[in-house]
Amino acid sequence: MYHSSSSVSTDPPLFNLSLAPPSFGDDDDGYLNDEAPEMPPDSPPSPAPSTSSSSAESSSASPSPSPPPVESLRRSLRTTRGVPPVRYLDYMALSVDPIFAPTRYSQAKGNPDWDNSMTEEIYALHANHTWDMVPRPPLSVPVIGSRWVYTIKVRPDGSIERFKSRVVAQGFCQEYGIDFEETFAPVAKMVTVRALLTVASIRGWPLFQLDVKNAFLHGELKETVYMEPPPGYTFGEPGQVCLLRRSLYGLKQAPRAWFDKFHSTILALGFEQSLNDPSMFTRSSSRGLVVLLLYVDDMIVTGDDALGIAELTKGLHASFSLKELGYVSYFLGLEVKRSSAGILLCQRKYIDDLLASSRFGECSAVSTPMELGLKLGSESGDLQQQLINS
DSSP, rough: OOOOOSSSSSOOOOOOOOOOOOOOOOTTTTSSSSTOHHHOOTTTTOOOOOOOOHHHHHHOOOOOOOOOOOOOOOOSSSSOOOOOOGGGGGGOOOOOOOOOSSHHHHHTTOOOHHHHHHHHHHHHHHHHOOEEEEEEETTSSEEOOEEEEEEEOOOOTTTTEEEEEEEEEEEGGGBBBBBBBBBOOOOOHHHHHHHHHHHHHTTTTOOOEEEEETTGGSOOOOOOEEEEOTTTOSSSSSTTTEEEEEEOTTTTTTTHHHHHHHHHHHTTTTOOESSSOTTTTEETTTOOOEEEEETEEEEEEEEOHHHHHHHHHHHOOOOOOOOEEEOOOTTTTTTEETTTTTEEEOHHHHHHHHHHTTTTTOOOOOOSSTTTTOOOOGGGHHHHHHHHHO
C-alpha cells in the first residue's frame, strides 16, 4: 500500500523494485561463480548496515566525498606452469640401458636363463661328438684351456630373442705347426651383399635367410688337440681331458675347417663357386637361377627358381642343423626393409647400441662434438676411435 503523506520515510524498502536482472557473468565481481575466493576463516564478518540511528548521524555530520570505485582485475586461480601440453604427452620417451651379458662363468651361474643356455650347449656338443674324454697326455703335449662366452641375441627392434652360451677354446695357446696350420676362410664381401640385394630388388626375387646352428662344430679337425673341460662341468673320470674330434669356436683353424665342410657339401648339391667372391655359390637350370651367399654361419638364398630353393634347403637340412629365419630382415648388423619401392638398408640398432655404450643416449645437438675441457688418456683411445670411424 502507498502513503499519500509528503514526508519521506527513512526505513529501508521492503522490496527491491529494480527491474534489472541479476548478473552471472565475469563483469559482476571479477570472478566466476566457481572461482570466487573464499574469505579467510579468522577474518571477522562485515558489520551490517545500521538503521535509523546511523542515518541520523550521517545527516547531522558533514558529507565526505566517497573514493572513486577501483576496478578489480580478473586473475585466474588455475595454473599450467610445469604441466606439458596434452599434444606432447604421446611423444615422451625414456632411454633404457641395455642388458649386458656376463663375462665370466661365476656371473652366469645361478641365473635360470644362462643355466638353461649352458645345458643346451653341452647337449649339442655331446650330440655332435665334439670330443672324447681321454687321460691327460704327458707334460710335453700342450693342453689348451676353455671358457664360456655369453651372448644375448636380439631382434631388429632391440627385444631379446634368446640367451646364447658357447664353449670356446683358448686358441691363443696353440702353436703353429703343432696345433694348427692353415687358418684362412673366406667370408662374403659387403659389396657382394649390397649387389645381391640390388639384383633381387630389381628382379623381384624373394630373399630368404638361413642359419647353421653351431656351425664350427661341423668342421673336422686334422690335427691332434687336447682341451680342458669347460668350467663348471666334469666328464668321464677325474683328471681326464677332452680330445677334440670336431672344430670348436676359438681354435685358429676352426673357420677354415667349417668352410671346407660347407664347400664340399654345397658342391655336392650341384652348385658352383663364384670366381669373384668365394663365399657365393650359384646353380642354374632350365627352371631358373638359385644364389647362395655365406657369411660364416649366416646365409642369404635368393633366385627365381622356387623349386630349386626348396631342394637346396632340404639338402642343407640333411647335412647340418639348420634354422630357417624366413625373409631377410636383419643381416650382418643391417636392417633390411623391403617395399614396393625397393629395399631400404639401415643400422638403427647399431646406432642405438653405440650411443648406449658411449653414454650419449641423452645428448643434445652442439656445434662442437668434443666435450669442452675433456682430457683424453691412453685408455680412452679405443672408444674415441670407434666413435670417429662409425
